[in-house]
Amino acid sequence: MPRLVASMLAILGELAAFLAGGCSWGHVRDRERILFSTIGTRLFQDYVFSIRPNGSGLKAVLKPEPNRSYMFASANSMSGPMLVTVHELAPGNDKVEDHLYFWSPDVDNWQRVLPGSAPQGPGILSPDGNSAVYCARSVGSPPETSLRVVDLRTGESRELVAADSFKGLYLPSWGVLGKIAFIRTFRSGGLRTELLEMPSHGGEQTVLVPPEDGAMSAAYSPDGREIVVWMKEGLEIVALDSGDRRVVLKRASIGSDYSFRSWGMGGLAWSEEGQIALSLLKKKTGESELWIVNADGSNPKRIYATTAGQILVSQFIQ
Amino acid sequence: MVSFEAPAENPSDQSPVDGVADSGQKLSQVGSGNGNMDTFEGYTQGPYGIDDHPLARDNANWQVTGNFATIFSPAPCNVGQQTHFVPLGGAEFDETCRV
Numbered sequence: 256m257p258r259l260v261a262s263m264l265a266i267l268g269e270l271a272a273f274l275a276g277g278c279s280w281g282h283v284r285d286r287e288r289i290l291f292s293t294i295g296t297r298l299f300q301d302y303v304f305s306i307r308p309n310g311s312g313l314k315a316v317l318k319p320e321p322n323r324s325y326m327f328a329s330a331n332s333m334s335g336p337m338l339v340t341v342h343e344l345a346p347g348n349d350k351v352e353d354h355l356y357f358w359s360p361d362v363d364n365w366q367r368v369l370p371g372s373a374p375q376g377p378g379i380l381s382p383d384g385n386s387a388v389y390c391a392r393s394v395g396s397p398p399e400t401s402l403r404v405v406d407l408r409t410g411e412s413r414e415l416v417a418a419d420s421f422k423g424l425y426l427p428s429w430g431v432l433g434k435i436a437f438i439r440t441f442r443s444g445g446l447r448t449e450l451l452e453m454p455s456h457g458g459e460q461t462v463l464v465p466p467e468d469g470a471m472s473a474a475y476s477p478d479g480r481e482i483v484v485w486m487k488e489g490l491e492i493v494a495l496d497s498g499d500r501r502v503v504l505k506r507a508s509i510g511s512d513y514s515f516r517s518w519g520m521g522g523l524a525w526s527e528e529g530q531i532a533l534s535l536l537k538k539k540t541g542e543s544e545l546w547i548v549n550a551d552g553s554n555p556k557r558i559y560a561t562t563a564g565q566i567l568v569s570q571f572i573q
Numbered sequence: 574m575v576s577f578e579a580p581a582e583n584p585s586d587q588s589p590v591d592g593v594a595d596s597g598q599k600l601s602q603v604g605s606g607n608g609n610m611d612t613f614e615g616y617t618q619g620p621y622g623i624d625d626h627p628l629a630r631d632n633a634n635w636q637v638t639g640n641f642a643t644i645f646s647p648a649p650c651n652v653g654q655q656t657h658f659v660p661l662g663g664a665e666f667d668e669t670c671r672v
Contacts, residue, residue, distance in 0.1 A: 297663040298625050326621065344627060350615075351625040376620055390620045397644050398592040400619050423591065425620045442645065445581030446588060469582025487582045516577070516587045519620020536587075 286573045289532045290316070291545065292327050293564030294518060298351070299324040300564065301342055305333065305572070308530055308547055310558030316360075326353065327520050329379040329387070330572050334361060338368070338387050338407075340377040340520075353377070355389060357407060368405055369412060376400070377520040379570075380407075381429050381455065388415060388427045388435055388455070390519065400424050402437060404455065415457060425519040428482070429455060430475035434495075436463060436482055438470060450484060452495070463493055471515055472522030474531075474570075476550075483523055483531050483550070485515050490523075490533065492550065503531065503552045512539050518567045525550070526571035534566035574624050576617040576639055577669040587669055589622025594640040595668075597626065599633050606632030606661060616643065632661050639668035 301324035303317040317325040323343035330337040355368040378389025399418035423440035450464035464470040469487040489506035548555035576593035608630040650670035
């Protein structure tokens with residue numbers, strides 16, 4: 256195709272996006288995309304996608320291959336490197352393992368973050384992109400998962416939260432003020448969950464949401480001063496300085512046909528533009544739905560749905 | 574298999590469970606398929622709660638069992654069992670423990 260024609264088509268495409276996006280030309284909302292994965296209903300059918308917050312421009316960022324698929328990706332920009340959790344066939348072809356890779360989309364270069372023998376699971380990038388926090392599962396009975404931080408420049412990994420046979424550690428979120436929040440699970444008359452926060456370099460853990468509120472997933476605000484949490488009442492925002500809470504999306508308001516399915520990583524994202532992305536499972540149809548709601552609770556809407564897999568929100572990127 | 578648990582405070586939600594024993598037995602082959610295993614055993618793995626069996630035969634009917642007693646003591650939901658047809662390309666069996 257002649258380059259001039261290609262350029263004109265690109266301009267038309269941007270014009271269509273401009274019109275679909277509410278005519279906010281040049282605004283950050285036009286550049287923002289939601290990064291998410293879909294956990295497939297069959298082996299090696301897990302994709303990474305991006306989509307505009309208005310539901311337009313769905314784009315497959317990583318498509319599965321015969322012996323590998325992509326469970327989760329974390330990035331600070333669409334063009335920059337991504338931390339990708341790859342689900343791949345192990346030597347011997349009889350089992351499947353998850354490995355963390357650092358992927359450079361511009362040159363399609365894949366680099367292992369950790370040795371294959373090291374316990375590893377899904378992770379997210381730090382705001383500066385130099386480190387990542389990830390779930391490290393060791394094989395045992397019962398299995399144990401610790402949270403670890405890896406320096407992506409040196410490959411050195413350190414323990415952030417030690418494993419405990421009776422407690423699960425999942426869903427880390429890394430805020431711009433240098434804090435990491437995570438969900439700790441334990442069993443006491445059923446599965447209990449609590450949301451904790453600690454400095455990314457280690458130190459004291461603070462309970463942000465106690466077990467009686469049933470926190471399932473959390474994501475920091477862009478300024479790191481608040482955190483949005485899916486919990487018993489629905490979607491709530493917690494102010495980290497005062498502890499004040501406000502409900503953004505009441506569970507009762509979306510109906511009893513919806514449930515929140517956690518996947519141990521991701522699940523919520525908060526944009527610079529003050530929008531929150533989450534996925535909900537519609538039980539009657541089996542559709543996994545991607546929703547957007549403003550941080551003040553206004554304008555909740557479904558922007559995408561699929562039955563080909565379960566949507567797992569990662570983050571907003573530009 | 575994918576194993577989930579319903580949290581006590583939000584029983585309509587689902588959280589993945591790590592370490593649930595899963596096993597499967599092929600009941601009948603419907604036509605030619607992929608894979609070479611007629612049985613499997615394993616454990617679901619965190620944080621997704623998934624255990625894949627890439628060599629299990631597809632295009633066949635399978636009985637799959639999830640045993641939560643490997644991680645709960647006492648096990649509140651014990652053993653879940655399902656029988657389904659697995660088409661070419663595979664299928665997912667979900668087991669959810671609800672207390």
